[in-house]
Amino acid sequence: MIDSIFVEREVLDHPVAQEICKRLKHADIFEIERYQEMFNRRKQNFRIQKQNPALILAKKHDNFVLPAPSGFGIDAQKNYYFSHMYNCIYDCRYCFLQGMYSSANYVLFVNYEDFFKAISDTIFENNNKSMTFFSGYDCDSLAFEKITGFAEKALEFFTNFSSVELELRTKSIVSDTLLNRSPISNCVVAYSLAPSNVAAILDNKAPSIDRRINVLQKLAKNGWSVGLRFDPLIYCSGWEKLYSELIHKIFNDINIEQVHSVSHGPLRYPKEMYKKITSLYPDDKLFSFPMEAKDGIVSYGKEIEEEMSSFLQFELEKYTTRNKIFRCLV
Amino acid sequence: MIELPDIRDVDLKICWVIALEPEAKPLIDLFDLHPLSNNLNFPVYINPKSGHALVISGIGSSKAAAAATYLKMLFNVQRYVAWINIGIAGFCEEPIGQLFQAIKVHDTARKTSYFPGFRLSKIVKCQTLHTVAQPETKYSEAVLFDMEASGFCEIASMFSCNELVFVLKIVSDTPKSPVSLVSREAITQLIYQNKNKLRGIISRIEKLVNDEKKRLHVPEEVYQYFERYHFTQSNRYRFLQAYKKWKSAFPDGKLARTLAAGNSASELISNLESELFLAVKDWKLK
Numbered sequence: 311m312i313d314s315i316f317v318e319r320e321v322l323d324h325p326v327a328q329e330i331c332k333r334l335k336h337a338d339i340f341e342i343e344r345y346q347e348m349f350n351r352r353k354q355n356f357r358i359q360k361q362n363p364a365l366i367l368a369k370k371h372d373n374f375v376l377p378a379p380s381g382f383g384i385d386a387q388k389n390y391y392f393s394h395m396y397n398c399i400y401d402c403r404y405c406f407l408q409g410m411y412s413s414a415n416y417v418l419f420v421n422y423e424d425f426f427k428a429i430s431d432t433i434f435e436n437n438n439k440s441m442t443f444f445s446g447y448d449c450d451s452l453a454f455e456k457i458t459g460f461a462e463k464a465l466e467f468f469t470n471f472s473s474v475e476l477e478l479r480t481k482s483i484v485s486d487t488l489l490n491r492s493p494i495s496n497c498v499v500a501y502s503l504a505p506s507n508v509a510a511i512l513d514n515k516a517p518s519i520d521r522r523i524n525v526l527q528k529l530a531k532n533g534w535s536v537g538l539r540f541d542p543l544i545y546c547s548g549w550e551k552l553y554s555e556l557i558h559k560i561f562n563d564i565n566i567e568q569v570h571s572v573s574h575g576p577l578r579y580p581k582e583m584y585k586k587i588t589s590l591y592p593d594d595k596l597f598s599f600p601m602e603a604k605d606g607i608v609s610y611g612k613e614i615e616e617e618m619s620s621f622l623q624f625e626l627e628k629y630t631t632r633n634k635i636f637r638c639l640v
Numbered sequence: 641m642i643e644l645p646d647i648r649d650v651d652l653k654i655c656w657v658i659a660l661e662p663e664a665k666p667l668i669d670l671f672d673l674h675p676l677s678n679n680l681n682f683p684v685y686i687n688p689k690s691g692h693a694l695v696i697s698g699i700g701s702s703k704a705a706a707a708a709t710y711l712k713m714l715f716n717v718q719r720y721v722a723w724i725n726i727g728i729a730g731f732c733e734e735p736i737g738q739l740f741q742a743i744k745v746h747d748t749a750r751k752t753s754y755f756p757g758f759r760l761s762k763i764v765k766c767q768t769l770h771t772v773a774q775p776e777t778k779y780s781e782a783v784l785f786d787m788e789a790s791g792f793c794e795i796a797s798m799f800s801c802n803e804l805v806f807v808l809k810i811v812s813d814t815p816k817s818p819v820s821l822v823s824r825e826a827i828t829q830l831i832y833q834n835k836n837k838l839r840g841i842i843s844r845i846e847k848l849v850n851d852e853k854k855r856l857h858v859p860e861e862v863y864q865y866f867e868r869y870h871f872t873q874s875n876r877y878r879f880l881q882a883y884k885k886w887k888s889a890f891p892d893g894k895l896a897r898t899l900a901a902g903n904s905a906s907e908l909i910s911n912l913e914s915e916l917f918l919a920v921k922d923w924k925l926k
C-alpha cells in the first residue's frame with residue numbers, strides 16, 4: 311500500500327489531509343510546497359514509478375469543474391467533469407493517464423469543499439438545463455474511496471441537486487459506500503467493462519470482470535442506476551464472440567429498469583500521447599497492432615471502429631432500447 | 641590498472657558518485673573496483689564485469705555535479721544506468737550508522753527541491769535531506785544534512801531518469817556526537833557496517849536497471865539495416881517503431897526473411913508493416 315505521503319504545507323492542517331494521514335498511519339509524511347514541484351518534474355519514469363506510487367495531498371486552486379470533451383457525455387445538454395484526483399491505483403495498459411502525466415504518483419486535492427462550491431455555482435449558472443457531472447475522468451471514482459471518502463461526500467452533496475446527474479465511473483468493487491446507504495436517484499454508477507480474458511490481460515490490478523459484474527448487478531438490485539461502459543473497445547481475434555458473451559452475461563441477471571445507459575467507444579489516442587505510452591511498453595501486444603494515424607489521432611482505423619461499433623449496437627439492442635445506447639467518441 | 645581505450649565499451653549498470661575517499665573505500669572493496677588511471681581529474685574506479693563505476697568528487701554540491709558529468713563523459717554512460725550518491729550525513733537523532741534513502745533533497749542555498757529515486761521503502765527508511773554549503777552543527781530540523789546531494793541530483797537525472805538516481809545517507813553525526821569527532825576510519829566503518837543492506841538495495845536497483853535496459857534496447861540487427869541502406873532521420877524513427885511492433889508481434893520472426901525483398905528504407909518499413917497487417921485478422925493480445 312502507500313508508504314509515503316507528500317503533503318503541501320498549505321493543507322497540512324486540512325481535516326481531510328489529517329484524516330487521510332490517520333488512515334494511512336504506517337506511511338511516512340513529507341512536507342512539500344506545491345504538488346507541481348514533484349508531480350510535473352521532467353525526466354520522471356512513469357513505468358518505474360508505477361511500481362510504488364506515493365500519495366500527494368494538495369490544494370486545487372482553480373478549474374474545479376470543466377466542460378467534458380464533446381463525445382464524452384451521454385445525453386444531457388451540458389456535460390462537465392471534475393477531478394479531485396490525478397492517477398489511479400489500477401494499471402490498465404491502455405489507460406490514457408500514462409500518456410497524460412509524467413508522474414504515476416497519486417495527487418489528491420483535499421479541498422473537497424471548493425469542488426462542491428464550484429459545482430453548485432455551475433448548476434446555478436445553467437439553470438433549467440439538463441446536466442451531468444462526471445467524476446473519475448483523471449482517476450477511478452471509487453477505487454480509492456476507502457482512503458479519500460470523496461464519493462461519499464459527493465453523494466451527500468448531489469442529494470441536494472436532484473435535477474442534475476452525477477456519474478461515478480469505476481472498475482472498483484469497493485461498493486460499501488453505495489450499498490450502505492439508500493440509493494440516490496440522480497447518481498449513475500458506471501462500470502467500465504471488457505470481455506474477461508481481455509480484461510485479464512489489460513486491466514492490471516483491477517478487479518476481474520466477473521467481480522465487477524457481480525457488484526453492478528448487486529447495486530442494481532439495491533436500486534442504484536447503473537451505467538455500462540464498453541470503452542475502450544479492444545480488438546482481438548474472436549472479439550465478436552467475446553463481446554457478445556459479455557453482454558449476454560451482464561443482461562442475463564440485471565433489472566433492465568436500473569440500467570441508466572450503455573455506451574461504447576473506440577480505442578483512440580492523440581498522436582503524442584500514443585507515442586509516449588508505447589515507449590513505456592514497447593513489448594506490449596496491444597501497442598504492436600498496426601494502428602492508423604490520421605489527423606493527429608491514432609486508432610484501429612475507421613473500418614475496424616465501425617465494425618466494432620455496429621456490432622456492439624446490434625448486440626446491445628437485443629437487450630435494451632436504442633435510446634439508452636450511446637457511442638462515445640472522445 | 642585498466643587500459644583507457646576499452647572503457648567506452650564497458651556495459652555499466654551503476655555509477656557511484658562519492659565525496660570522500662574513506663566513504664568510497666568500502667564500496668571499492670565490496671564491488672571489487674579497480675582504479676582506472678592516475679591521470680584523471682577525479683579518481684575513478686571500475687569493475688567492467690559487474691558494471692560498477694565510481695568517482696570520488698570531493699566535498700560540495702558543485703563538485704558532485706562535476707564528477708558525475710566527468711563519469712558520464714568518460715564512459716558514455718547510457719540512459720538506463722542508475723546513479724548513486726552515498727555518503728555520511730548529520731541528523732538530529734541517533735543512532736549513528738542508520739542508513740536512509742533521501743527521497744526529498746532540498747538545496748537550502750538555492751531553495752530548490754529534488755525528489756530522487758524509486759522509493760525502496762521496503763528495504764530502507766526514507767528521509768528528507770538538506771544539502772547545505774557549510775557543515776551543519778545545530779541540526780535545526782528533523783532532516784538529514786549533507787553537502788553534495790543536490791548538485792548530484794540535478795545533473796544525474798539529466799543522464800538517466802529521476803527514478804534511477806539514488807541518494808543514500810548514513811548518519812555520522814548528531815547533536816550528541818558532533819561532526820568534529822568523526823574520523824576517517826569511523827566513516828569507512830559506518831559504510832562497512834551497512835554492507836548487507838547495501839547489497840539488498842543494489843540488487844533491487846540492478847533489477848530496475850535491467851528492466852529499463854530491456855525497454856530501451858535496440859538490437860544489433862536494426863543497426864545493420866541502418867548501415868546498409870540510406871535512412872533519413874524520420875525514416876530511421878519509422879523503421880525503429882515498425883521493427884519494435886513487428887518484434888513484439890512475432891518474437892521468433894526472422895528479420896532477414898521479412899526484409900529480403902526490400903531495397904530502400906521505405907520498402908523495408910512497408911515490409912514490416914505489411915506483415916503486421918496480415919496478422920490483424922488473428923490478432924492475439926498476448
Ligand code: SF4
Nearest residue numbers: 398400401402405449
Ligand atoms: S481504471 Fe481507468 S483510470 Fe484506472 S488505470 Fe484503468 S483506465 Fe486508467
